[in-house]
Amino acid sequence: MQQIAGILLMGGKSSRFNKDKAYAIYDGKYFYEHIFEVISSHVESTIVVAHDKQKVDDHVQVISDVARFQGQGPLAGIYSAMIAKEAEWYVVLPVDMPFIDSSIIKTLIAHRMKEVNGVVARIRDKIQPLVAVYHRSICDVIHKHLIAEKRSMHSLLDVLRVEYVDFTDDDAHAFRNINTQEEYELYMKE
Ligand SMILES: Nc1nc2c(ncn2[C@@H]2O[C@H](COP(=O)(O)OP(=O)(O)OP(=O)(O)O)[C@@H](O)[C@H]2O)c(=O)[nH]1
Numbered sequence: 001m002q003q004i005a006g007i008l009l010m011g012g013k014s015s016r017f018n019k020d021k022a023y024a025i026y027d028g029k030y031f032y033e034h035i036f037e038v039i040s041s042h043v044e045s046t047i048v049v050a051h052d053k054q055k056v057d058d059h060v061q062v063i064s065d066v067a068r069f070q071g072q073g074p075l076a077g078i079y080s081a082m083i084a085k086e087a088e089w090y091v092v093l094p095v096d097m098p099f100i101d102s103s104i105i106k107t108l109i110a111h112r113m114k115e116v117n118g119v120v121a122r123i124r125d126k127i128q129p130l131v132a133v134y135h136r137s138i139c140d141v142i143h144k145h146l147i148a149e150k151r152s153m154h155s156l157l158d159v160l161r162v163e164y165v166d167f168t169d170d171d172a173h174a175f176r177n178i179n180t181q182e183e184y185e186l187y188m189k190e
Pocket residue numbers: 009010011012013014015016017049050051065070071072073074076077078093094095096130179
């Protein structure tokens with residue numbers, strides 16, 4: 001079994017962005033390519049969880065959400081990746097944080113310990129459940145939440161043993177996530 005696998009979530013609707021965020025460009029590359037590179041530098045293999053209309057490079061392993069939970073949000077994506085690829089731990093990242101820095105992933109990975117089943121980033125007191133490392137043992141818990149239609153990441157965190165890792169203001173830029181065209185235009189100018 002792999003020690004750590006990567007999960008790149010890109011199967012969202014991008015409804016606030018009005019087109020697919022995964023293919024927005026930053027520094028000459030698609031968002032998904034940036035995130036893929038950042039995750040892949042820390043794990044043995046990365047799995048992309050996309051929806052049917054999305055295409056990725058041939059060398060990238062891509063799956064869809066399992067049919068039962070298709071399009072039910074990030075939890076559905078994490079669950080689908082965990083059952084598709086066996087690993088001890090999973091680094092999870094969203095597709096809409098193009099400035100995310102490799103050192104953040106390194107720090108989260110370093111905080112794994114046997115007492116916890118999740119290591120989650122926090123910046124300026126804001127929890128970032130999709131910038132995290134999760135243990136495979138939570139797969140059953142996620143499944144129960146999905147069945148119960150409890151789709152919020154925060155309600156999952158409430159029942160896990162989580163180590164929160166605080167990042168400083170210096171890292172705030174890296175955690176910017178892009179939901180709207182306005183945010184995209186603003187952040188790309190800075
Ligand atoms: N695989 C998968 N990923 C998802 C799903 N919903 C959201 N994501 C991903 O989770 C991350 C956070 O998504 P959000 O920004 O909250 O949602 P979104 O659907 O992409 O955008 P909005 O429609 O504007 O809310 C992004 O990387 C999304 O691609 C889903 O149902 N399945």
